[in-house]
Amino acid sequence: MAENLIINGENKRELYETLLPQLQSLTAGETDVVANMANVAAALKQTFDFFWVGFYVVKEEMLVLAPFQGPLACTRIRYGKGVCGTAWKDAQTIIVPDVEQFPGHIACSSDSRSEIVVPIVRDGKVVAVLDIDSDKLNEFDKTDAEYLERLCAILPF
Ligand code: SME
Numbered sequence: 001m002a003e004n005l006i007i008n009g010e011n012k013r014e015l016y017e018t019l020l021p022q023l024q025s026l027t028a029g030e031t032d033v034v035a036n037m038a039n040v041a042a043a044l045k046q047t048f049d050f051f052w053v054g055f056y057v058v059k060e061e062m063l064v065l066a067p068f069q070g071p072l073a074c075t076r077i078r079y080g081k082g083v084c085g086t087a088w089k090d091a092q093t094i095i096v097p098d099v100e101q102f103p104g105h106i107a108c109s110s111d112s113r114s115e116i117v118v119p120i121v122r123d124g125k126v127v128a129v130l131d132i133d134s135d136k137l138n139e140f141d142k143t144d145a146e147y148l149e150r151l152c153a154i155l156p157f
Helices: 012-028 033-048 082-090 142-154
Strands: 052-059 062-069 076-078 094-096 114-122 125-134
Touching: 012 033, 012 142, 033 052, 033 062, 033 125, 062 082, 062 125, 076 082, 082 094, 082 114, 082 125, 094 142, 114 142, 125 142
Parallel strands: none
Antiparallel strands: 052 062, 052 125, 062 076, 094 114, 114 125
16 A cells, blocks of 8 residues: 655654654554664655664664665664664663764764664663764754654554
């Protein structure tokens, strides 16, 4: 069945308000985690035209690349390494206004300028992270963190 995404809003908050209920109903009707990550990445990319949107899933003590939209990316990230590995270790959202100022940032693309990583926590453990990169400095703020955390909380995992 084809799915149509409605993109509506004059600012970030309104765009998220339109997007979240759609993602909630889309993912609630599908039990496959990969299928859900794929559609969530596509919907975020389509709504905000972020440079890179995707997931890394915890597998065998590493973060392993999962569905994403954007340029090719590194496939494995160690615990505590880079922004993603740090968000995994700390189990907290990390907003990076300028990737060059984040010690140990892993540059999958030299075009990436700012980043947000949101851990997905189930039963007290991080099972995956949602990673979004922008080619603009200072793209992400508390509004992104608030809505992306809500999104990560409702994703069936
Ligand atoms: N920059 C991330 C690596 C993943 S890519 O951005 C897709 C990091 O430092 O963990």
